[in-house]
Amino acid sequence: MTTTTMGTSFHSALENLRTTGVWKSIFRSGPAVTNRARSLKVFDNLLLHWLPVKVRENSLGVRATYYLGSLLLFLFIIMAVTGVFLMFYYRPVAPNAYYDMKDLRFVVSNGVFVRNMHRIGAHLMVLLAFWHMVHVFYRGGYKPPREFNWVIGVMLLLLTLSLSYTGYLLPWDQLAFWATTVGSNMISAAPAIGNEVRFVALGGHTVGGNTLLRFYVFHVVILPLLAFLFIGAHLWRVRKDGGLTVGAKDHDGQD
Amino acid sequence: MMDKTKIQSGFSSGAKNEPRRIVFITPNASANVMDERGRKVMSYPHLLVREAIVFEVLITAMALVALIWDAPLERLANPLLTPNPAKAPWYFLGLQELLHVFPPFVAGFLIPTLVVVALIVIPYFKVNVEGTPLWSELTSRRFDVVFWVVVVALLIVLVAVDAWTIIFPTVLVVGLLLGLGLSKATTGPICVLRAKPLSWWIMTWFIATAFWLTVVGTFFRGPGWSWVWPWGTHAG
Numbered sequence: 001m002t003t004t005t006m007g008t009s010f011h012s013a014l015e016n017l018r019t020t021g022v023w024k025s026i027f028r029s030g031p032a033v034t035n036r037a038r039s040l041k042v043f044d045n046l047l048l049h050w051l052p053v054k055v056r057e058n059s060l061g062v063r064a065t066y067y068l069g070s071l072l073l074f075l076f077i078i079m080a081v082t083g084v085f086l087m088f089y090y091r092p093v094a095p096n097a098y099y100d101m102k103d104l105r106f107v108v109s110n111g112v113f114v115r116n117m118h119r120i121g122a123h124l125m126v127l128l129a130f131w132h133m134v135h136v137f138y139r140g141g142y143k144p145p146r147e148f149n150w151v152i153g154v155m156l157l158l159l160t161l162s163l164s165y166t167g168y169l170l171p172w173d174q175l176a177f178w179a180t181t182v183g184s185n186m187i188s189a190a191p192a193i194g195n196e197v198r199f200v201a202l203g204g205h206t207v208g209g210n211t212l213l214r215f216y217v218f219h220v221v222i223l224p225l226l227a228f229l230f231i232g233a234h235l236w237r238v239r240k241d242g243g244l245t246v247g248a249k250d251h252d253g254q255d
Numbered sequence: 256m257m258d259k260t261k262i263q264s265g266f267s268s269g270a271k272n273e274p275r276r277i278v279f280i281t282p283n284a285s286a287n288v289m290d291e292r293g294r295k296v297m298s299y300p301h302l303l304v305r306e307a308i309v310f311e312v313l314i315t316a317m318a319l320v321a322l323i324w325d326a327p328l329e330r331l332a333n334p335l336l337t338p339n340p341a342k343a344p345w346y347f348l349g350l351q352e353l354l355h356v357f358p359p360f361v362a363g364f365l366i367p368t369l370v371v372v373a374l375i376v377i378p379y380f381k382v383n384v385e386g387t388p389l390w391s392e393l394t395s396r397r398f399d400v401v402f403w404v405v406v407v408a409l410l411i412v413l414v415a416v417d418a419w420t421i422i423f424p425t426v427l428v429v430g431l432l433l434g435l436g437l438s439k440a441t442t443g444p445i446c447v448l449r450a451k452p453l454s455w456w457i458m459t460w461f462i463a464t465a466f467w468l469t470v471v472g473t474f475f476r477g478p479g480w481s482w483v484w485p486w487g488t489h490a491g
Contacts, residue, residue, distance in 0.1 A: 032299060032300070035297060038297045038298075038299045038300070039297070039299075041299040042298050042299050048298075048299075048303070051298050051302065052298060053297065053298055053299075054295040054296060054297055054298060055295060055296060055298050055301065055302050056292055056293050056294070056295055056296075057293050057294050057295065057296050057301075058292075058293040059293075060296070060301060060302065060305060067305070067306075067309045070306055070309050070310075071309060071313055074309070074310045074313050074314075075313070078313075078314065078317070094332070095331055095332070098331045098332065101328055102328070105325075105328065112325060112326075113318075113321050113322070115326050116320070116321035116322075116324065116325060116326050117317055117318065117321045118326075119326035120317050120320050120321055120324070120326075121317060123345075124317070126346050130346075133374075134458075134462055137377070137458055138455075138458075142377055142378040143378060144378070146378070147378035147379060148378075150377065150378045151375050151378070154371065154374045154375055158371070161346060164344065164346070165344060165347070168344050171328060172331070172332050173327075173328055173329040173330060173331060173332055174329040174330050174331070174332055174333065174336070174338060175327055175329045176332065177332035177333070177334070178337065178338055178341040178342075179341070179342060179343050179344050181341065182341050182342065182343040182347075182351065183343045183344070183347055185359075185363075186343075186347075186350060186354070186359070186362075186363035186364075186367075187363075188359075188363075189359035189360050189362070189363025189364045190363070190364045191360065191364065194364070206334065207334070208334075246292050246293060
């Protein structure tokens with residue numbers, strides 16, 4: 001009974017807070033008691049304004065999307081947060097990079113936990129990006145008018161792979177070094193310019209200190225910025241192209 | 256169904272070139288068109304509360320795994336000490352497995368480039384949108400002949416280059432396709448699969464092959480890229 005009373009008073013305190021001028025000055029809308037207010041919640045909010053005010057009920061079910069797109073967006077945010085934390089303790093210099101990894105494991109508080117989160121997130125992001133693409137294909141989500149958003153999605157898959165691959169080198173251990181060596185040897189298979197592209201990517205003929213710095217800059221600046229832009233375009237197009245694919249009738253062609 | 260090529264137009268105003276949609280509303284009928292895509296609900300709270308739950312489940316699951324599993328950290332990078340086998344990250348092991356079969360130009364450049372180009376053109380490729388089932392009478396005899404010639408030619412090339420890790424998923428998918436052709440079922444999952452168009456079969460074959468190559472590269476390849484069993488015994 002006490003809990004109920006406490007719960008009720010907490011709830012009413014929250015409701016009172018929502019009617020204050022300070023709350024309104026921050027969130028621009030009061031309590032969500034009418035559909036108009038609920039609409040304002042979405043399009044008056046910087047973080048939510050790209051969402052539609054209303055969504056199809058049958059696109060909310062787990063089996064419709066498995067929330068793969070949402071999961072990938074959340075993973076990108078988690079990777080950014082944990083990644084910035086790791087940057088505080090990491091120098092992209094050989095061999096110091098490796099010693100910083102040792103410090104993250106044995107010296108820095110929760111360093112090993114944050115690094116584990118970043119590593120798990122990286123694998124999960126690649127896995128879910130593949131699954132997302134396969135699922136969208138089988139749902140017919142690439143069909144008109146969503147053709148171009150599929151293309152943006154392919155670009156995002158390539159960006160995810162590039163982010164994961166450049167990050168793979170940063171620990172500067174045997175696993176990282178030889179995985180990058182094997183991967184970069186594939187680049188030289190490209191005709192005419194293959195060896196030149198490889199030289200520019202590695203900053204030399206073999207994986208070394210220059211490669212570490214280049215991959216680091218790509219991993220923490222260039223690729224995340226590109227991914228951010230493409231994610232923005234992807235989400236915006238989802239809405240502009242009429243929301244999520246909800247069934248066979250949801251495009252111009254036959255299924 | 257009206258044949259598209261036999262549209263009769265009573266006007267000489269260029270109606271064929273500039274078609275306009277005309278809606279007739281009789282006095283007793285509503286102009287409301289039935290929406291087959293289901294009813295709509297407010298994003299706040301119906302969508303947002305689900306997104307919040309998804310985020311919480313994700314971060315909880317990741318935190319639990321991060322507590323019991325540690326990210327690998329091997330010895331300091333040493334260019335003079337090559338591990339055997341040296342493996343790329345898991346998502347490139349399918350490509351590395353291809354390198355074992357095809358020359359570097361084909362496996363390292365041609366196939367990845369073709370895959371990316373193919374993925375990009377999927378929505379612009381007419382066959383995907385039309386989606387005639389492979390087993391229906393609607394496909395022309397010429398189409399059937401070309402399709403099976405391509406399949407058999409692909410298998411011959413794969414056998415010639417000893418690409419057994421690609422042949423395995425290919426034979427599985429082709430076997431499924433043939434099995435569906437023999438089946439007389441009119442309902443159930445077999446009937447659903449029979450209705451799938453060519454694009455569906457190509458994508459399914461691609462996914463099966465990519466998945467199998469990655470699994471082989473990850474678990475079944477040991478020193479010198481020889482075949483090993485994941486439980487430790489070397490074959491041959």
